[in-house]
Amino acid sequence: MAAAVLVTTFLMGIVALVAVLWAVAKGQLSGGSNGARVIFAPGELGIGENPNPTADLEPDPETGLVQGQTIDELQARIEADISSRQPVLAFAGSAVLWLVLGSVLGLIASIKMHEPDWLNESRLLTFGRLRPMHLNVVAYGWLSMAGIASALWLIPRLLRTTLKGGGFALLGAVLWNVAVLGGVTSLGAGVSEGLEWLEFPWPVDALFVLAGGLVSLPLFFTLRTRRVEHLYVSVWYLTAALVWFPILFLVGNGFSLFAHGVPQATVNWWFAHNVLGLWFTPLALAASYYLIPKIIGRPIHSYQLSLMGFWALALFYSHVGIHHLIGGPVPTWLVTVSIVTSMMMFVPVVAVAINQHFTMWGHFRYLLTSPTLRFVVLGAVTYTLVSFQGSLHSLRTLNTLTHFTHYTVAHAHLGAYGFASMIFFGSMYFYLPRVVRFEWPYPRLITAHFWFVFIGFGVYFIGLSIGGLLQGFAMLRAESPFMDSVTVTIPFLVARSVGGALMNVGHLIFAGHVLILMLHFGRARTAPAQFKPLAIIAAELKS
């Protein structure tokens, strides 16, 4: 039995490899020589999308050109942006609210870890309830809704048409919010299924499946009216993500309702890692594959590689889940499948790294001006780092040390925050002004947001990684008492609270700015909202 499954998995890998080679040979993956360029209007290459969306159609004062001088294209792009306005705003606005709530919950949970008698009189505020509330709010409220918002905005842009069936997504947004709210309320009340990442009770899960299905409809309607020959790589990721989510939720929850013991645990982690790898990750990668080339005006480095990376990600990520149970009571063949696929993950990760970092190469000066690019590139670099880290601590040697410790929590935030959240922040800075047709009024608030979360997260991650390693070493020393592994972490747990507090401040600033933008408060800007005014940069470049 065991051997049979292992053999099947490897056969499957080989079949997939052959399929990919065949596809390359037949030109299926190349999208003609222009695949990477479908996101640019004719003549737009080398220019980069105008940072100020409300001045799209005004000629550049220096060159006298209107972005590549294709007014029709620009007009169509504006129509695409506006067509997705309602569902995008519904998802993005809710996401930001959940972000604020979720981070506050995280901060309280964090403080309680070093002040265990604080707020101890209430069940609602006990660590064991706050923690799943934090996780579920940030995962299903913030990351999921922010990812869907950016997906819905990307779809009409990538397909060069207007969004069709946005009403379904709007309904999906309502249901999604009801589901998150119902879910956290029941966790707060102590009603939990008791499985990490699957805590929500099943009626809430059913709502998620429904809402997820509704959200994917506009993609398929819009695909039918697309005006592009080739589907850009971001469309691949979005299509897959929107197909994966309802399946994952349905199968993960359904299966775990009936299973028990060890098989329930393996499904649990199949599900949980796929929420990370086949939901947050493709949503975030779709955004960065679009935004990086778009802002600097260069097609991505190696387009074919990006398409192969897509299939490799699908194939390998889907099998890595059991690396969460290394050393546990799980059949060895199963752990081996997951460790091997975790190693194979280097393939898609390197594909993304080559594409995104080489595309940026030589264009780093844009990081000084463009808020979107600074957040997105930080997220893309972190993706490489967190994945390398992940592959390494999937190895049994390292996992023996780090499993069960705060080091894993640091890794979790490196992925969920440093990678996914950063990319979603960046993409919001790009699409929100475009869908509301109003430029960010206070660029300084963007600067403040960036530095608060950057420094705060730095403290969080570095502190907790060190603390986690020390905890791991202490636990492996059989002769030292267990309490040593607790005491040694305390300063680092405090550091986490300090870093987390800074992140919370950053989130409040961001949320305030989003509110101001949505209400069109503040002066309407004619200049783009940049970190440094373009004129200064231009002068610096000339000298």
Add this chain to the structure above:
Amino acid sequence: MKPLEITLGAASIVMFAGAVLGLAPELQLGSISPPAGLKPYTLSERRGRATYVDLGCMYCHSQQPRDKVQAPDEERGWGRAATPGDYSYDRPHLLGTMRTGPDLLNIGVRQPSEDWHLLHLYQPRAVVPGSIMPSYPFLFVKKDRNLLYPGDRTLKVPPPYDEPGVAVVVTEEARDLVAYLKSLKRNHPTDELPPPVPPPEEAKP
């Protein structure tokens, strides 16, 4: 590629993975019979287990000792390496992924005292100085010492955690939770093979 190909490809890959990571273990392990030495949970233990889930103990405590080849879990008194049979009656599974506190799969073996557990739940720092485990005062009722009912079971709380004139009465819920903790024993012999030494795949970079 066309949207349909991407959709079908993506969906079938994830379903296949689900079959490998979920269905296959279910087929392999779902029907193994519970070991002779393992008893099903009693009603009180089941209620206690529900409280364990409700209060989220699993976010700090694992229930899966590792093999002694891999880590000193057994030396710490956490028990022999766990086997799938040990979880025959566990739904939901509570394997956990954190060890902010010790593994609890064999806490019933190493700490059989009900009084110890009750005091530890009321105030962990009263028994283990420096502990960062939360206190659970709401599992107890504070009453005026003079107004106790005859059946009330009180807890002896050492200073500085006691309050003059106040008795700490143990609730049914706290006793159920402790009954569950005491039932956590996986020291019956097992005929399942322990996980072997790490497989050779990992030697490769």
